[in-house]
Amino acid sequence: MKEEEEVILVTEKDEQIGTMPKMEAHEKAKLHRAFSVFIMNDKGETMLQQRAAQKYHSPLLWTNTCCSHQRVGETNIEAGRRRLQEEMGFKADLKELFSFIYKAPFDNGLTEHELDHVMMGYYHGVPKINPDEVADFKWMKPEDIQNDIAKNPHQYTIWFKIIFEKFYDHLIHNMNHESKG
Template identity: 35%
Template sequence: MTPDEHVVLLDDEGNAIGTAPKAAVHGLDTPLHLAFSSYVFDGDGRVLLTRRASHKLTWPDVWTNSCCGHPLPGEPAHDAVLRRLAYELGLTVAGADLLLPRFSYRAVMDNGVVERELCPVYRVVVSGAAAPNPDEVGETRWMPWQEFAGGVLDDRLPISPWCREQVPYLDKLGADPLAWPVADPADLPPAAR
């Protein structure tokens, strides 16, 4: 993160209403802002999980989905997914498939810090290996989707709160993550298009 990186602040309908420095937006009264989540799969349907770096402000050392982040002001969410996958995991990909265009959540850490995001969810399929950036990722591991989803759904796997809320929606899309239907980008919140 650069010191001047900004996130997009949103109203309840997903319209941009301003920006704020990323370093200052997460606190006890975090405003709704634009983000994304992505799930990286290999050709066998295994999902790439990441453990967040230990120095992260929110949920340090917590296992989560492949890559999350914030679109820059004026940047479409799809482009932000590709940018952050390259930065965090060293993955260069041609595209990302929109799955959940209007996913939103609010979570509170034990110390009171709040995360509050409108967070479209994407699928990415890769053939190469990840090269994690230690500034962002502490560890990675691949897991068969059904094993992972089952562990999250029955609370056997400790996972980030946003991922815990996303998995039930993704599970309803079908058993094979490579065959999940792609959502219409027109359903994205206006600020994410």
């Protein structure tokens, strides 16, 4: 039906070295560029999404507000804003916080090996979720997410558990110094 998306293959310094179909990159565990968006509200809560049941990996697991892969010629912020609109049905200004590399194998034989650009924005409304991508959403305080991951790790995506720890550390160390835009 729709053409398979290409991912951008990169070096550990985030230098583009080519492209590859997304499934092939996940089958071969090739390092590629990705992004993760965290949306916060004015109550200090983070919007989580539950992945749709038909997703090819990690169905019905909870994860950050949205994540995906940049397209060739697209900035990290442009990619984050595009995917936020496609998955969650709203727009928000985003700020890139940090990036890091992780590698996470899935039960289905695929592996995520990503240089992930983590972004944050603010939104105070109700999302219009895309049912092809998202089953549900909820707002949670970061400390409640941390506690729930410890109690129920099987309910969260592999990458979210890795990314959230870094995001939470960033919040703790930097929120006192940042305005809420």
